[in-house]
Amino acid sequence: MNLTLHVWRQAGPSTEGAFATYEARDISGDMSFLEMMDVVNEGLIERGEQPVAFDHDCREGICGSCGMMINGVAHGPMKATATCQLFMRHFHDGDAIHVEPWRARAFPVIKDLVVDRSALDRVIAAGGFITAPTGGARDANNILIAKTNADDAMDAAACIGCGACVAACPNGSASLFTGAKITHLGQLPQGQSERDRRVLQMVAQMDEEGFGGCTWHGECQEACPKNISLDVIARMNHDFLVASWTGAGDKRD
Amino acid sequence: MFWRSTIGKKMVMSVTGLIMVGFVLVHMLGNLQIFEGAARINAYSHFLHFTINELLWLLRIILLVSVILHIVAAIQLTRIDRAARPVGYERKEPQAATIASRSMRWGGLALALFIVFHLLHLTTGTIHPVPFVPGDVYANMVGGFQMWWVTLIYVLAMIALGLHIFHGAWSSIRTLGVNRPKARPTRRPIAAAVAVAVWAGFTLVPVAIFFGWVR
Amino acid sequence: MPLDAHVPSGPIGEQWDRRKFEMKLVSPANKRKYTVLVVGSGLAGASAAASLAELGYDVKCFCFQDSPRRAHSIAAQGGINAAKNYQNDGDSVYRLFYDTVKGGDFRSRESNVYRLAEVSVNIIDQCVAQGVPFAREYGGLLANRSFGGAQVSRTFYARGQTGQQLLLGAYQALERQVGLGRLHMFPRTEMLDLVMIDGRARGIVVRDLVSGAVTSHAGDDVVLATGGYSNVFYLSTNAKGSNCTAIWRAYKRGAGFANPCYTQIHPTCIPQSGEHQSKLTLMSESLRNDGRVWVPTRGGDTRAPGAIPESERDYYLERKYPSFGNLSPRDIASRAAKEVCDEGRGVGPGGRGVYLDFADAIKRLGENTIRERYGNLFEMYQRITGENPYAVPMRIYPAVHYAMGGLWVDYNLMSTIPGLHVAGEANFSDHGANRLGASALMQGLADGYFVLPYTVGDYLATAKPAPVNASHPAFREAERGVADRTAKLLAINGTRTTDSFHRELGKVMWEYCGMARNEKGLLFALDRIPQIREEFWQNVDVPGSDAELNQALEKAGRVADFMELGELICRDALERRESCGAHFREEYQTPDGEALRDDEHFAHVAVWQYRGDHQTPERLQEPLEFDNVHLSQRSYK
Structure with missing residues (x-):
């Protein structure tokens, strides 16, 4: 499937951020949301752009590193599911996906989707x-x-x-x-x-x-x-x- | 320590809120006596103002203190909560919050304004379309609800009150730490029953007067 | 290089007591004068940091994650072994010791393993006291389950999240010390070099991953608890951030690297679904308690599993290993799975999978009991594959999981560098050539709670390291080295991403140095890996700068080290001309395909000593003596 991502980009803690739009092409339903982000990032690096920074580690839903607001919902549309365990089969070809960092005074943004918890x-x-x-x-x-x-x-x-x-x-x-x-x-x-x-x-x-x-x-x-x-x-x-x-x-x- | 913490403030709101819910229920039962005729409701008013006058003042003071504490805590908590998210989301989809839970602040403000209006309307008689007769509750009520806009304000305010109680009565109990295991945020029959009763009981009187069922 | 393991004399059951008595102590007033740098905050690191801080040392702890609670120990599912014998089924310290040595295919140091078994009972006590919510029986006593490689029930567990709960226990103890001001935590900080002064470890160079600043921390003892290096295979069950950088830099500063080729393949992982896959997900081996492993008898059988009659199923583990059956040790179960898939009997996409079937268990115990035991694992499986394992059998396939090899340490967990202790998966001790299930958590906590607090003190009291601070020229030199390397990575500006190199390296490693190895393949890999490395250093594209959060740069630095370690692993695998545990050389097997050890020539630890980037490292040996366990061919039949 092909998707359009609107992702929050912010270079550093004290710089202004803005949304950027990226295309994610040939995404398989068996990919996790983060694997889809990996694909987007590889594309960005190949085009000479900075990849989107996001926290992640175990990718099996237990370390608690990952987390983003996906279409206005923390960790995305599946209940009881961390972002890394959200699979792309729950999205549809042509979907636009909004990705924002956690927002809270106690969680200042460090870069892009990375916040200080x-x-x-x-x-x-x-x-x-x-x-x-x-x-x-x-x-x-x-x-x-x-x-x-x-x-x-x-x-x-x-x-x-x-x-x-x-x-x-x-x-x-x-x-x-x-x-x-x-x-x-x-x-x-x-x-x-x-x-x-x-x-x-x-x-x-x-x-x-x-x-x-x-x-x-x-x-x-x-x-x-x-x-x-x-x-x-x-x-x-x-x-x-x-x-x-x-x-x-x-x-x- | 207690008052300084968000939980302490919230508990003050809970207790004062529950006091107000108690008041509102008694107030509503008093109002409904209008359907039993002028003599009954005026006698009730006389009982309140003369027979248990000192008690009434005590209750008024408790109520006034409750209202003030409730509002002060609400303002302080609102400021804390707003400050907790200085940059908002561009897109945020509520998953569990209800209209009631999300309208607590604006609804509360509306109710505060309504209380002022209500006191000027039916307690002091400052804003009153027909001559206000202290002591003749029946006549004042019947006279007070002849104008459509007055009635409308009451009807709207009671919707706000119902919603406020629907979320507030339930959440107060939870705030105070009473733990009904496995409670779901959307399933709370007792709070719903109280909210509906208060809304219906209060709305009935002005509507009945306006449409001439009570005259 | 001296390879004296400093094992205490006397009968094995008295060695640890004897050592504890022989040790020199640091007086309470002097403890705070000593700074201990703990790198890593997993089970070993967090428990060591907390315990050392409790004792009064000035402790600094570093982790690359944003919080110490996220170390990869958190992902361990199944449980932790302890010789409590609460089940009255014949367990004892000696049996746990014996099982572990045997499970490790007689390639571990007896004395260390015995001590591990001894302190295992204290670990459970300690964790319960901290509030770890282990599973309980209705009477309120602790529950146990059985696990691979053992015939007793000695595994304690907290649902399928035992690692998480144990880590949170250690993390909370660590945070308590942070709150008391006795421990300084440095999250999002990566160690990039070890600093040596006068032949001793005296500090580390770190990069602040948020600001990019490269700074130094001086100390009197350095503890590396940085986990394993399975990510050298690219696809593994490790967390994406798990890396070998800290131990690799220590190796290049002179610490011996022991048995790098002992990498464990875990039999119960979810099979790969495509090229995009970024990691493999393990499901606890405890599933094998109730699940039955099978494949169709006939190759190329594409019927749905439910449509295959009992008579056409091959429960190959039960068939080949009747007494351990589905609970055979990991290496044996993994290889058996590879074998049936190589025969063309594998199931699922690409034929790289076998069934793990719960139908019988559900029939016997009811779905609720199964849900109670494995609910979260089943959910995880369903989430990842989209299939319901209560209705259709799971598909599993082996994946790289754990590194038994690591920095060489003596009985006191000190590496060949004085003042450099190594704990947990980062060291090589205890598991020999194969680790039994539920033993990693045990080892990490044993090292951190019950060994290092004694042995670090002994080192400090004995060596009495002189005060040092980070203004010493050795720190400047190390910082320069780190900065140069970073600058070099950023300046390449090539055309390929780091991940593409990592994937390429991983494929070579998996193909030629994975579940089964042979001389030809290893020689090919030893030829190929330097080529990949060379291209990496000429053609990698690392965007961004070094003065910001730059995850691409972090990744590139780690992969650069994996490229070097991968070569050492292959070299070690080549030189170990025998099969043992997880190291299976096709040339050395019994007629029925089991690992064939060569105790005459290889009953030793291979310790690699770095001699320069363009030199072949030197292979030293620590002979292994077995006075208490009789060397035998492992049999789980």
């Missing part, structure tokens, strides 16, 4: 962990975890940190990302002692990074390539309320 790392650094220094652990089977709890924790832990939730949210909120980590760790017995502190620190960092607030549009859940549920946000809020109420906030260090 280090804000998400800082949210984790603020409290998205269980303090368990190497070597001090007791036998793994001494901690009993009901299967349902382990499964729920795993559902939330499946987050790949791609930032699609932020990109899709009309408010540029990172609540789904933050809520997922709070839910993952908060579901487990090992995560209880730091539960109050974790939610307060992570929420504070999330706000500090300049993400917006949650207004429950539900766009994040639809965009999430790992199907993470809005429930994680309710859970984050619950934990936040409890932690604020019990005064754990005063004990922040």
